[in-house]
Amino acid sequence: MKKLLLVACLIVCLFHTCAAAGPLEYDVVVVGGGGAGLVAATAAAEQGSSVIVLEKMSYLGGNTIRSGGVINAVDPEPQKAQGIEDSTDLHFKHTYEGGDNKANPELVRTLVEGALPALQRALDRGLKIYPEITTATGALWPRTHRLVEPAGTGWIRVYSESAAKAGVEIRKDTKVVSLLREEPLAGRVYGVKAVDKAGNELEIHARRGVVMASGGFGADVKLRMQHNPALGPDTPTTNHPGATGEGIIMSQDIGAAVTGMDFIQLHPHGDPKLGDLTGRASDFVQKYIYVNIEGKRFVNEAERRDVQVAGIMAQPETRMFIINDKNGVSDPNIFGDHLDDLLAADRVQQGDTLAELAEKIGVPAAALEATVARYNELVKQGKDVDFGRPENTLQQTIETPPFYATPRVPTVHHTMGGLVINKEAQVIDRRGEVIPGLFAAGEVTGGIHGTNRLGGNAITDINVFGWIAGTNAAK
Numbered sequence: 001m002k003k004l005l006l007v008a009c010l011i012v013c014l015f016h017t018c019a020a021a022g023p024l025e026y027d028v029v030v031v032g033g034g035g036a037g038l039v040a041a042t043a044a045a046e047q048g049s050s051v052i053v054l055e056k057m058s059y060l061g062g063n064t065i066r067s068g069g070v071i072n073a074v075d076p077e078p079q080k081a082q083g084i085e086d087s088t089d090l091h092f093k094h095t096y097e098g099g100d101n102k103a104n105p106e107l108v109r110t111l112v113e114g115a116l117p118a119l120q121r122a123l124d125r126g127l128k129i130y131p132e133i134t135t136a137t138g139a140l141w142p143r144t145h146r147l148v149e150p151a152g153t154g155w156i157r158v159y160s161e162s163a164a165k166a167g168v169e170i171r172k173d174t175k176v177v178s179l180l181r182e183e184p185l186a187g188r189v190y191g192v193k194a195v196d197k198a199g200n201e202l203e204i205h206a207r208r209g210v211v212m213a214s215g216g217f218g219a220d221v222k223l224r225m226q227h228n229p230a231l232g233p234d235t236p237t238t239n240h241p242g243a244t245g246e247g248i249i250m251s252q253d254i255g256a257a258v259t260g261m262d263f264i265q266l267h268p269h270g271d272p273k274l275g276d277l278t279g280r281a282s283d284f285v286q287k288y289i290y291v292n293i294e295g296k297r298f299v300n301e302a303e304r305r306d307v308q309v310a311g312i313m314a315q316p317e318t319r320m321f322i323i324n325d326k327n328g329v330s331d332p333n334i335f336g337d338h339l340d341d342l343l344a345a346d347r348v349q350q351g352d353t354l355a356e357l358a359e360k361i362g363v364p365a366a367a368l369e370a371t372v373a374r375y376n377e378l379v380k381q382g383k384d385v386d387f388g389r390p391e392n393t394l395q396q397t398i399e400t401p402p403f404y405a406t407p408r409v410p411t412v413h414h415t416m417g418g419l420v421i422n423k424e425a426q427v428i429d430r431r432g433e434v435i436p437g438l439f440a441a442g443e444v445t446g447g448i449h450g451t452n453r454l455g456g457n458a459i460t461d462i463n464v465f466g467w468i469a470g471t472n473a474a475k
């Protein structure tokens with residue numbers, strides 16, 4: 001009798017375990033809790049969908065939270081107040097041509113037209129920005145908005161809070177390993193398989209849609225070397241360790257097309273030890289110049305990022321310094337670093353004279369003095385005949401002590417290639433057809449930035465396409 005009871009118990013337990021391990025079901029499943037994922041989740045949930053975000057790391061934010069957080073959007077009112085002429089056509093032109101015409105123009109149009117509404121949406125949800133418009137590194141035009149909160153924390157705070165308010169469930173330490181599609185290369189994508197921290201396998205179904213928002217692959221040395229053999233393990237990166245690109249691969253496994261995978265951006269402002277972007281004494285190009293270890297300027301500091309990086313790569317020891325004076329200091333900088341801390345940590349050097357600064361950084365004093373004097377002369381003339389820096393970045397001389405130097409090296413920053421999407425953020429397969437039920441946004445996608453991304457456009461991208469993806473996935 002006892003034995004019978006035990007067997008009965010076992011059967012009941014087994015049944016319950018199986019039932020508990022059955023698929024979870026939501027209207028929308030979002031892969032990745034970075035910027036694009038949280039924006040998409042918010043969009044879907046605010047329209048009444050039940051939404052889950054699956055994040056493989058133990059933290060939210062991905063590369064977004066580590067970025068400078070700045071966003072490009074044509075915003076006529078504050079721009080006019082600063083005498084800046086701009087238009088969405090000009091933003092289109094800079095973005096498209098700044099990526100060597102390799103982007104999909106329809107996506108670029110969607111990006112630039114959606115930029116201001118996206119910024120407004122975030123402001124409505126509690127984002128705080130400074131009124132002054134500036135120019136992000138390699139943004140090519142002053143249409144960059146700077147956040148009050150450091151780095152990308154403002155975006156993640158706003159969209160975590162908005163997502164929570166709209167009822168989004170967030171599961172960290174849960175890695176998506178594959179997509180579920182009705183047929184291997186046909187039919188609807190109806191969910192994902194994932195693994196949690198304890199190694200449990202989960203199957204999560206999406207009644208309406210899956211949003212792939214898993215970011216790029218800048219932290220995956222093997223994958224990035226496959227696309228650019230020069231970017232080996234010694235090349236530093238700004239990326240968080242979870243930027244390993246498997247969202248792209250698993251989407252390819254169910255038929256998705258990719259584009260531009262070889263377009264990998266290096267940022268000219270890498271910290272020589274950390275590889276990230278923190279630690280600089282001055283944030284915006286209006287306020288600084290670059291010099292090489294010989295104390296000489298070598299590039300238009302307002303150029304495209306790829307041009308700046310090529311400039312550094314052509315210099316002795318392939319490194320440089322950002323040079324600014326007291327008036328050019330950003331304290332705190334956009335990453336929240338305070339100048340005193342940077343000086344104490346020897347990440348920035350200070351000199352009461354340029355000669356003193358030159359000595360501290362091991363650069364010939366006479367050369368640095370001559371370079372800065374020449375630059376000041378060009379500012380006063382209003383034309384950079386030496387390197388062609390545009391007038392809207394040639395406004396501030398470097399002559400008020402103390403002077404500062406921040407050492408910088410190129411660092412892997414953004415992978416512009418990824419999943420092919422249309423302007424509705426639907427993922428396209430290798431036959432050129434929409435994959436029903438699968439949407440994508442953010443760094444996991446390709447075709448928006450071409451060969452080179454403008455500084456400040458990634459945050460525009462996650463906001464514009466994240467919102468579109470979430471909205472359409474919820475339909």
Ligand code: ADP
Pocket residue numbers: 031032033034035036037054055056057059060061062063064065174175176177213214215216242243244245246247441442443444462
């Ligand atoms: P984006 O700027 O496009 O939003 P982020 O790098 O900010 O990109 O965010 C992408 C997020 O996706 C990161 O938090 C990353 O850890 C997460 N992620 C990447 N791959 C997976 C995966 N397989 N499963 C769950 N989350 C993932």
